[in-house]
Amino acid sequence: MDMIYDRYSVRKYLKQDLNDKQKEYLDNITKYEQQGILGNKVNVKLIKPNTKHLKFSYGMIRGMAGYMYGYVDYSTNGYIDYGYIMEKNILGMTRMNIGTCWLGGTFNKKFFCGESKMGNKIVPAVIAYGAYESKRKDKARKRKGFEEIIFDKELGNSLSISRDDVLYDAYEAVRLAPSALNKQPWRLVKKDNIIRFYQNTKSVEMNLGNIDMGIGMAHFEYGLNINKINYSWIKEDIEEIKDYIYCMSIKI
Numbered sequence: 001m002d003m004i005y006d007r008y009s010v011r012k013y014l015k016q017d018l019n020d021k022q023k024e025y026l027d028n029i030t031k032y033e034q035q036g037i038l039g040n041k042v043n044v045k046l047i048k049p050n051t052k053h054l055k056f057s058y059g060m061i062r063g064m065a066g067y068m069y070g071y072v073d074y075s076t077n078g079y080i081d082y083g084y085i086m087e088k089n090i091l092g093m094t095r096m097n098i099g100t101c102w103l104g105g106t107f108n109k110k111f112f113c114g115e116s117k118m119g120n121k122i123v124p125a126v127i128a129y130g131a132y133e134s135k136r137k138d139k140a141r142k143r144k145g146f147e148e149i150i151f152d153k154e155l156g157n158s159l160s161i162s163r164d165d166v167l168y169d170a171y172e173a174v175r176l177a178p179s180a181l182n183k184q185p186w187r188l189v190k191k192d193n194i195i196r197f198y199q200n201t202k203s204v205e206m207n208l209g210n211i212d213m214g215i216g217m218a219h220f221e222y223g224l225n226i227n228k229i230n231y232s233w234i235k236e237d238i239e240e241i242k243d244y245i246y247c248m249s250i251k252i
């Protein structure tokens, strides 16, 4: 679970370049097209770290930062897959000791997308990255408790989760995932060996909420993978629930 505990939004970067191993890692992720759960593909692009980042973001990022981004279909599924694909990259970057921060509202959209969308493609958000003085954040973060986000059979009915539950890491990985304005819109409902992912739509602007859902899915997978648990994503045909949007289910 190290990557999950180590990752946090880094807004202050060192005024130094990445080392050769880190650069090589980043070069590699731009070499192949990456695919999300819902079939959307992203070619990851990188702007190398520099100090002229004000052109891309509005002053929030300090020090020497680069930017990671890509174009994806302007659709709900496109946004979910973008969150999923980029968060997987972010967890890999965390392992390489590269700091990252999602920027959904505070980046210069015109710089990346031009005056309008590129056909039906868009850059939904960008990720600042760079060298940083890593401090492991063991202290409790501002996050909802399990009882607010993970449910048994139906929404609202909290699931009791113990430390030795095989899915504990997967639940914890979702709980600690980053989200726009820290709204944590994911709601998980466990029904036998299926976990349904819902988005609480009361949370945040829908588009960013969709990115958050993809991020939550990437974190859940991470928690399963480190425990060598097999899974498959499925789309179930189920009734909609007011104020919640059903996204996907994972079958264990």
Ligand SMILES: Cc1cc2nc3c(=O)[nH]c(=O)nc-3n(C[C@H](O)[C@H](O)[C@H](O)COP(=O)(O)O)c2cc1C
Residues within 6 Å of the ligand: 007, 008, 009, 010, 011, 060, 101, 102, 103, 104, 105, 106, 107, 125, 141, 176, 177, 178, 179, 180, 181, 182, 208, 211, 212, 215
């Ligand atoms: C889709 C998305 C958009 C975000 N946009 C911004 C942003 O514009 N500016 C910013 O400073 N942080 C942004 N964040 C970072 C969140 O504020 C941060 O993930 C959250 O507060 C949790 O903190 P942590 O990442 O340190 O665990 C964004 C996060 C996500 C997932």
